[in-house]
Amino acid sequence: MKIVSDRHEFQRELQHHRAKGKTVGFVPTMGFLHDGHASLMRRAREECDIVAASIFVNPLQFGANEDLAKYPRDREGDTRTLEESGVDLVLWPNDPSGMLDGGSGFNIQVGSIGEKLCGRTRPGHFDGVATIVAKLFNLAGPCKAYFGRKDAQQLVIIERLAEGFDFPIEVVGCPTVREPDGLAMSSRNSYLGSEERQAALCLSRALSAGQAAIQAGETLGSRVAEIMSEQVESEPLARLDYAACVDPESLDDLSTISGEALLAVAAFIGQARLIDNLTVTR
Numbered sequence: 001m002k003i004v005s006d007r008h009e010f011q012r013e014l015q016h017h018r019a020k021g022k023t024v025g026f027v028p029t030m031g032f033l034h035d036g037h038a039s040l041m042r043r044a045r046e047e048c049d050i051v052a053a054s055i056f057v058n059p060l061q062f063g064a065n066e067d068l069a070k071y072p073r074d075r076e077g078d079t080r081t082l083e084e085s086g087v088d089l090v091l092w093p094n095d096p097s098g099m100l101d102g103g104s105g106f107n108i109q110v111g112s113i114g115e116k117l118c119g120r121t122r123p124g125h126f127d128g129v130a131t132i133v134a135k136l137f138n139l140a141g142p143c144k145a146y147f148g149r150k151d152a153q154q155l156v157i158i159e160r161l162a163e164g165f166d167f168p169i170e171v172v173g174c175p176t177v178r179e180p181d182g183l184a185m186s187s188r189n190s191y192l193g194s195e196e197r198q199a200a201l202c203l204s205r206a207l208s209a210g211q212a213a214i215q216a217g218e219t220l221g222s223r224v225a226e227i228m229s230e231q232v233e234s235e236p237l238a239r240l241d242y243a244a245c246v247d248p249e250s251l252d253d254l255s256t257i258s259g260e261a262l263l264a265v266a267a268f269i270g271q272a273r274l275i276d277n278l279t280v281t282r
């Protein structure tokens with residue numbers, strides 16, 4: 001496995017592999033890797049000749065009062081996980097300045113899709129994600145790029161980004177990896193104390209309750225959202241951000257559930273803002 005900090009070296013390496021007829025799989029991350037990240041790398045390993053990953057904590061996607069400064073990092077542990085997952089090449093910039101806009105001031109604005117769900121409390125977050133992902137796509141070049149469904153809104157936006165700008169990239173959405181008790185794996189779970197770790201189960205419980213209601217015949221989206229909210233609000237250590245039942249493509253609230261519904265929930269547990277989601281078909 002080769003680790004490079006220079007983004008142009010990363011770009012050249014992948015161009016070189018493609019020139020020899022190799023296919024490339026790419027997994028962008030912010031590091032502090034867990035099995036959710038590793039599952040994307042393993043999938044890329046199965047489907048592509050060369051597996052590339054990036055580790056970059058993107059300042060553009062953090063709001064002023066968010067956890068950029070204390071976002072967890074673990075160079076040794078991540079190196080091990082990357083190696084064990086069969087990654088060939090890693091872009092791991094030492095200094096964020098080269099990854100930012102080089103002072104151009106240009107930014108991608110994703111528009112209204114970025115203002116729904118997480119965008120309501122994280123204004124500008126998805127603009128920051130899209131800007132860096134566009135840059136990473138240009139560096140990676142033609143490839144399959146693997147993203148987790150855990151970040152469902154991010155995945156929808158990246159699919160639109162790739163399609164809208166004709167990036168020669170196939171975006172592949174991968175299933176959410178969970179702890180045995182149902183908690184979705186997240187780098188931010190490391191912020192949780194032991195009581196908070198238990199309390200965090202209210203997110204997956206809320207999704208199960210929403211799913212059960214739909215399976216029992218509930219068709220009103222607002223009622224399903226209310227059932228999920230109640231689950232989170234009944235947990236004293238949780239502070240609900242949102243619970244929503246939306247169309248999986250437009251992310252608009254569903255008034256009536258007929259086909260697929262995306263159940264999405266976000267809550268603060270102590271210092272950690274956690275998200276989770278589930279797609280349910282009626």
Ligand code: AMP
Pocket residue numbers: 028029030031035036037039040146147148149150151174175176177178184185186187
């Ligand atoms: P992050 O490092 O949090 O930016 O995540 C990097 C990639 O890993 C994104 O595509 C995430 O959606 C994905 N990811 C994070 N957690 C999980 C999980 N529990 N299961 C599957 N994919 C995940």
